[in-house]
Amino acid sequence: MTRKLLLTGAKGQVGCCLLQQASALGWYVLAVDRDELDITDKAAVSLAVTEFKPDIIINAAAHTAVDKAETDIDASYAINRDGPAYLAQGAQQVGALLLHISTDYVFAGDKDGLYVESDPVDPQGVYGASKLAGEQAVAEFCERHLILRTAWVFGEQGNNFVKTMLRLASQRDSLGVVADQVGGPTYAGDIASALLTMAQRALQPDFKDWGIYHFSGEPHVSWHGFACAIFAAAVSQQLLTQAPRVNAIATTDYPTPAKRPANSRLDCTRIRSVFGIAPSAWPAALTDLSPYMPA
């Protein structure tokens, strides 16, 4: 059956992958980004949803500039809380399911083990707090919702840590990267694939497992370990003649406006048991780094 999908944030890292994969499934996709549908415009969101009447809405739009968010507070809340609220109200009105993406940054990062969905949240910065407010708005306004918390996203489109590292490698012989923040790098294409699998299952009339799911990459690694893996892959693919020296530094040696969680490791048991979705295997996604190289 042809599915009607309203996809917001369609030009972002995850949005691009969603558009490509949903189109390949033969879905009828209304793919919009900020220029076509600003999700902070309540009237425009309501009109788009009621006119298109989607079966599914996936919100891949967000304010993702973590440090900038500390001073861009109004914009962060408008995009990360109010926009999802308007989409949730629209979804509820037309009977669509809403899939929304959230982040490991809703947690403080001081837990010893892996974070499960029911763990207490305690965001350390404006980005995480505004994303948490977005989760709460989605749950409040739309019964048939799925929230996918993910972490450390990288993909061929858009800006991410992999591209930053490869750009720095073209400019410097050595760099310092924090070794005391640990998480699961997650390939954007795997997030898109997980969301579409979830949507297909959730469209079945017997589906009842609404709520929050964790999905991120394995193995868990520090940003320093991830940087080393990126450079090793780039050298083996002959995209770099030599890796820069990567010094393992402490968070305190790399001061940033926003505080980041030391432990970003998400337990992905629930998504596997409900949907059969395995964690993203990030080393496999580094197999061809050519699209990530600076122009």
Ligand SMILES: NC(=O)C1=CN([C@@H]2O[C@H](COP(=O)(O)OP(=O)(O)OC[C@H]3O[C@@H](n4cnc5c(N)ncnc54)[C@H](OP(=O)(O)O)[C@@H]3O)[C@@H](O)[C@H]2O)C=CC1
């Ligand atoms: N990036 C990461 O490491 C992580 C991301 N996430 C979450 O995953 C989701 C996808 O992230 P990612 O693909 O990396 O994000 P990107 O920043 O790559 O893409 C977000 C998209 O949203 C668009 N957008 C911003 N504001 C609006 C608006 N008012 N109306 C409509 N569109 C808007 C952006 O457009 P423009 O470029 O014009 O601003 C951009 O195209 C987000 O919910 C994010 O919070 C979760 C964990 C980690």
Ligand SMILES: Cc1cn([C@H]2C[C@H](O)[C@@H](COP(=O)(O)OP(=O)(O)O[C@H]3O[C@@H](C)C(=O)[C@@H](O)[C@H]3O)O2)c(=O)[nH]c1=O
């Ligand atoms: C560029 C650079 C960063 N770092 C550190 C800073 C930080 O602690 C870590 C990652 O830096 P970034 O600023 O690229 O990552 P950041 O923007 O914090 O990434 C986050 O984005 C949001 C959207 C999310 O939801 C999170 O899951 C997470 O992916 O690496 C270094 O130690 N050395 C460097 O040269």
